[in-house]
Amino acid sequence: MNMTTTEEDKPSQKLDRKSVHRDSVGILSIEGVRLDHLADAVGTPFYAYSSRAITNAYQDFRSALGPDIGICYAVKANGNLSIIALLAELGCGMDIVSEGELQRVVAAGARRDGVVFSGVGKARAEIEAALAAGIHQFNVESVAELELISAVAASHGVEAPVALRVNPDIDALSHDKISTGRKGDKFGISIDEIASLYPRASAMHGIRLVGLATHIGSQITDLEPYRKAYKRIAGLTRHLRDLGQSVTRLDLGGGIGIDYGSGFKLDLRDFASVIRETVGDLNAELTVEPGRRLVGEAGVLVAEVLYSKPHADFDIVIIDAAMNDLLRPAMYNAVHPAETVSPTACRPRKCRIVGPVCESSDAFGSFDHLPELSSGDLVAFLAAGAYGASMSSTYNARPLIPEVLVSDGQFAVIRRRQPVEDLLALERNPEWHSASSGSEFGVKAG
Structure with missing residues (x-):
């Protein structure tokens, strides 16, 4: 059954109840904490996350996969401490892509020792830091990277645990900018090259070759690409073992999508079944690397309406959040479900919600289910816990906004x-400019 959706899917009016619900008086709340009260406490815009939703998401994975498959959180999805x-x-273990x-x-x-280091561009200093930390595994994505890790590890008299990341040439049927397993993508080593590279890698100084890794993309909503990729990895594993090579670990990547309002649901038990059917009989240590699925539906972005510009058939609503706070709409044409924080009796009025950044792409989408919005109204964008705060910037000299963690009726600014x-x-100020002006810049950190 094909369940493919795209980043551009228009969200429905269904409220994402994994992290947000309306309380007895209709106010959007997270674990008993009202979002309007959070706005009063920390100002807008801000991110808020549900501890319970994150915990439940992890436990769903653990229940579906069983105790024997490792789970490493893709830190890039949301790296808040x-x-x-x-x-x-x-x-949970951790999947990282940088020294930071x-x-x-x-x-x-x-x-x-629960850290997996992925990424195509590991620098020498990053490799040294990871070796010193004693991480679980490097996922190596090129011959040049393999040779550098070998040289660095050998120079320090240690062995680096390495898995070769395989590019299986599988289309994840996701957005083009977050597909990573196709021929021509920058990620991984072509599956056609692994059989000849593996014996060479196993003989390198400073390398302890442990197995294979793969990752085909993000926001994947169809199990068939996983099935195809894992079958290719299984076949490659058997071939390498027939050649006398040891393959003890298989890192299967992540990328399972979440519901951005379309009603999509991928059952993790079905995902686990695909794993068992394809690689379950290989007697290898298995790991998956979810990111978005663990934190995405746990978060919301709350913003305040600044102005509304009426047009004949719709309003342009300008809020105080912008593309520097939530980049996904501008970068992927993604649309997050939007709800007013407080209930209203106003009739729905079609609107296009935009931010104040001086770019036409600073827009959050068009909505036809929201009531007519006015200055001071609060709007919440749902399913914003992944690739929201972690991709934010200070464009237009807009400072980073608060993140709040909520747990059972209490909250903390994190x-x-x-x-x-x-x-x-x-x-x-450069010295030559300071000398001519007689002063440094006058504003100091408070």
Whole structure:
């Protein structure tokens, strides 16, 4: 059964109840905390996440996969220290793609020996830091990277645990910008090259070759690409073993999609069945690397309406959140489900919600189910826990916004609103300009 959707799917009016519900008076709330009260406390815009939703998402994975398949959270989805710490306490490993993410994992108290280092561009300093930390595994994506890891590890008198990332030439049937397993994508080593490379890699100094890895994309909504990719990995594993090579680990990647309002649902038990059917008989240590599916539906972005510009058939509604806060609509043409925080008796009025950044792409989508919006109204964008805050920027000199974690009626600010002074403090006047002007920049961090 084909369940394929795209990033451009128009959201329905269904409320995402995994993290948000309306309380007895109709106010959007997370675990008993009203979003309007959070807005009063921290100002808008802000992100809020449900601890319970993240916990439930992890437990759903663990229940479906059983105790023998490892789970490593893709930190790039949301790298907040509190989110990492919550998942680490649940027993989750970590999948990282940079030294900065390694430092986040360490700072959050996650186990270093549960870390998988993915990514196509690992620099020498990053390799050295990961070796010093004693991570679980490097997922190697090119021959050149393999040779560098070999040289660095050998120079330090250690062995790097390495899995070769296979590009299986499988289309994930997802958005073009988040598909990673097709021939010509920058990720992984062609499946046609692995059989000749594997014996060479196993003989390299400083390399402890443990197996294979693959990852075909993100926001995947159809199991068939997984089935095809895993069958190819299974066939490759058997071929390598027939050649006398040891393949003890298989990293199967992540990418399982979430519901952005279309009603999509991929049952994790069906995903687990695909794993068992394709690679379950290989007697290998198996790992998956979900990101979006663990945190995406746990988060909301709350913004305040600044102005409304009436047109004949619709309104242009300008809010105080922008593409620098939530990039996905501008980058992927994605549309997050939107709801008003407070109930209203106003009739629906078609609107296009946009942000204040000076780009035409700074738009959140068109909606025909929302009531007529006015200055001061609060709007919540649902399913915003993944690739929201983690992809945010300071474009237009807009500081990073707060992140709030909610748990059973209480909340904590887990990233404060960044003062503009913090941005200015990163920059320095060149000496020749200081000499001529007689002063440094005058604004200091508070």
